[in-house]
Amino acid sequence: xxxxxxxxxxxxxxxxxxxxxxxxxxxxxxxxxxxxxxxxxxxxxxxxxxxxxxxxxxxxxxxxxxxxxxxxxxxxxxxxxxxxxxxxxxxxxxxxxxxxxxxxxxxxxxxxxxxxxxxxxxxxxxxxxxxxxxxxxxxxxxxxxxxxxxxxxxxxxxxxxxxxxxxxxxxxx
Amino acid sequence: xxxxxxxxxxxxxxxxxxxxxxxxxxxxxxxxxxxxxxxxxxxxxxxxxxxxxxxxxxxxxxxxxxxxxxxxxxxxxxxxxxxxxxxxxxxxxxxxxxxxxxxxxxxxxxxxxxxxxxxxxxxxxxxxxxxxxxxxxxxxxxxxxxxxxxxxxxxxxxxxxxxxxxxxxxxxxxxxxxxxxxxxxxxxxxxxxxxxxxxxxxxxxxxxxxxxxxxxxxxxxxxxxxxxxxxxxxxxxxxxxxxxxxxxxxxxxxxxxxxxxxxxxxxxxxxxxxxxxxx
Numbered sequence: 001x002x003x004x005x006x007x008x009x010x011x012x013x014x015x016x017x018x019x020x021x022x023x024x025x026x027x028x029x030x031x032x033x034x035x036x037x038x039x040x041x042x043x044x045x046x047x048x049x050x051x052x053x054x055x056x057x058x059x060x061x062x063x064x065x066x067x068x069x070x071x072x073x074x075x076x077x078x079x080x081x082x083x084x085x086x087x088x089x090x091x092x093x094x095x096x097x098x099x100x101x102x103x104x105x106x107x108x109x110x111x112x113x114x115x116x117x118x119x120x121x122x123x124x125x126x127x128x129x130x131x132x133x134x135x136x137x138x139x140x141x142x143x144x145x146x147x148x149x150x151x152x153x154x155x156x157x158x159x160x161x162x163x164x165x166x167x168x169x170x171x172x173x
Numbered sequence: 174x175x176x177x178x179x180x181x182x183x184x185x186x187x188x189x190x191x192x193x194x195x196x197x198x199x200x201x202x203x204x205x206x207x208x209x210x211x212x213x214x215x216x217x218x219x220x221x222x223x224x225x226x227x228x229x230x231x232x233x234x235x236x237x238x239x240x241x242x243x244x245x246x247x248x249x250x251x252x253x254x255x256x257x258x259x260x261x262x263x264x265x266x267x268x269x270x271x272x273x274x275x276x277x278x279x280x281x282x283x284x285x286x287x288x289x290x291x292x293x294x295x296x297x298x299x300x301x302x303x304x305x306x307x308x309x310x311x312x313x314x315x316x317x318x319x320x321x322x323x324x325x326x327x328x329x330x331x332x333x334x335x336x337x338x339x340x341x342x343x344x345x346x347x348x349x350x351x352x353x354x355x356x357x358x359x360x361x362x363x364x365x366x367x368x369x370x371x372x373x374x375x376x377x378x379x380x381x382x383x384x385x386x387x388x389x390x391x392x393x394x395x396x397x398x399x400x401x402x403x404x405x406x407x408x409x410x411x412x413x414x415x416x417x418x419x420x421x422x423x424x425x426x427x428x429x430x431x432x433x434x435x436x437x438x439x440x441x442x443x444x445x446x447x448x449x450x451x452x
Contacts (some may be wrong), residue, residue: 018246023238031235032228045233045235052241056248115227133189134224140189155185158180162188162217 016060017117018067023052026069026162030076033136037127038087039120047079073136074146081124118168126161177209188217 035044054075055067084148119127125147132143133154140154147154183200186192192200273279 015262016242019245020238020242023241027237028234030229031237032233035233041235045237045240048235048237049240051245052237053244053248056241056245080248111223112227112230115223130224134221135228140185140191154179155183155189155191155219158188159181159185159186161215163222165220166217169223 015056015063018059019052021057022055022067026072027052029074029136031131033073033131034076034080036116036131036135037077038083039116043083047076047083048140050079070142070146073138074132074148077128077132077146081128084124114169117163118165120165121168122161126157126164129157130161130165133158153158177207180204180207188221403414 030051031044031048034047035041038044038047045124051072058065059067118131122130128147129143132138132146133140138146140151140158144151144154180200180203183192183196183203187200207309273282
């Protein structure tokens, strides 16, 4: 995993070129991660654009600052948690709930929808720990550095999240 | 951290595949006897496998590169436009200011804000200095104005007078105490504002009050009682008068503290001053 790798490696490039390299390398994985988080592809794309543009502004103001993949996931996680909190405050339902019946065509798609519904039932911190470790492939220590907490806290949240996911998926099945 | 919390951490490590053999053994021993922590690791592999399958089955390939590049370009253009706008506004403002100062319009504009000098000139021409005019008569119920001199200053003045008397002979003092000819002042056009004031204390009596206003007796102005004390009775019985008589002490300048001194007659009894006078 390129967690500690310094992106924008060629610092002779300007900020726009470095951000372009970042986008081509991380846009798909980051967008999928955010979509799992917010359960809405449109919001996920908006968040990913905001994250890359924030990276561009940061590189423009301080070209010598290293920009890691952890920074991208951290910014995306913060944006996604903020979005979920706003959504919960407004009392909005998941967009996934509306089209669940229409898209439930095969077993794989049904599993995706059930898993997404179970993930959406988690809290923001547990969801971030599960997605960073089991979906994005980070270790507990790397996820802890992204989330600004300890590795034991990440492990404990993963354990509790798995218990909730198992319960939700069992009820769905 | 409770034992269950500690074993939740161990269960998380087992789920993520980060636990070593010792940790796995500890967790297995605890899960065998704990109904709460037992199922934690049982189905976790299934859930984790489901998440991994969902990740691998993803076919969504978003492309945000174009939109990010467009936002970057717009940001650069807006920054360039704002910079050019600010510079253009600064250049235009400097050109306008140069044109205003070069054409002399600024002095006219600034001059229009200054007050016209005729306003002050006319006021000065009509204002009269009232040195020669009498003092305004106070109202009947208004207490009389009095200028109070601090006692310390008055004592200092008395001390200086005694020192002067000890330094100069009596003839010189008498010459100094001689009244100045008013004709010279009048010829010079200088009003004698000190006339009638007992400045050196030679008026005699215990009081240092100085009266500068003549008393009106029966409608006619009596001679000015320059140094008469208000404690002394008037020289004769006052004639009945129908005109309003000003209250006693009206227009009196009272030197406070000077009256507390000993009378001059007692001061002259001092031996050193006798010596000075004899000299």
